[in-house]
Amino acid sequence: MKRIFPNVLLITALLLLNFQQLWSQRILYVDQFYHILGDEDKEENLLNFTRDNGFDKIILYDLHKINKDYPLSDFSRNGILAQFISKAKLKYGIKEVSGSGENGEFFINAIDAYNRSRKNESEKFDAYNLEYEYWKPEESADGGYYCESYLEKFGRKCNRQESFRFYIESLATMKALAKKNRYKVKIEAYVGRFTKGEIEQISKYVDRLLVHVYVNHPKKGFFYANKRLQYLSELDKKPKVSIIYSSEILFMGGWFKYNSLTKAEKIFVKTMEGENNSLAKRINFTNFTYYNYNYLSKSINYYANASHVYNTEDIPSKVSTDLK
DSSP: OOOOOHHHHHHHHHHHHHHHHHTTOEEEEEOSGGGTTTOHHHHHHHHHHHHHTTEEEEEEOOHHHHHHHSOTTOTTTOHHHHHHHHHHHHHHOOOEEEEEESSHHHIIIIIHHHHHHOOSGGGSOSEEEEOOOTTOHHHHSTTSHHIIIIIGGGTOOSSHHHHHHHHHHHHHHHHHHHHHOSSOOEEEEEEOSOOHHHHHHHTTTOSEEEEEOOOSSGGGHHHHHHHHHHHHHTOSSOOEEEEEEEOSIIIIITGGGTSOHHHHHHHHHHHHHHHOTTHHHHTTEEEEEEEOHHHHHHHHHHHHHHHHHHTOSSOOSSHHHHTO
16 A cells, blocks of 8 residues: 655645635626616525525626616715625625726726725725726727727727727726725736736736636636636736636536536536646636626526436535535
């Protein structure tokens, strides 16, 4: 029998502990939040879903719509959002609430302004999240959304290079706002198809990167992301890295109707360990993120019902059972 050294056992135990934490530290993109906020039943459904499925961080979309009805900079009118954030943290175990926007100006005038208006820490955003897909050629080209909404407005050419510059400037604005904030605020960014040079610049401004792995089966996930993960491993400043699974039907939505979140995560981690067992540590890999609430909740509800009817191996979607 081969002798197993204590330090090997310790390392193995630590790795198992770290990966077990993945299953209960998930991040959820909350879409259609404009139609949820203020509706007690919909708020409860959302927060029960996060609690039952291992999400302790949420990213809120639709803040530009909410800002029109309830100006986020106005303390006398933004209480509806403050009440929701406080309830999520104090009653449902949410550790971080992130506000999502696509340009620095919105963070100045709305998201950061909201944080400055609220005195109670439980009502504040814990992170500022940038979602601006500069890598999509159709969005930054002539006639594209980013071209017409931002680039032309500031007299810039409509191409990837100028769109990326706008993205970096937004991150710089967000980081400056966070530094001025008495309450500690993290900066995070969603990234898709980036170059090595681009991610080197992005990493200087963020605490967390949300890296999309948009595949229709988790066995494809690591190989889809491998090149980009290698770029992340070579960074001097290594922000936390969260892998995004999309629950849209085109991607993982169909798979999640018959399989658990934990199973998808284990497949990704096992594949990464098998291909490059030191990569997870070298990229500061921390957890998984899911896009988005409405798609995922439908798949998980279907899965829970199918598991009950067919007595499948991964019985309910709730974390306490999923971890067995």
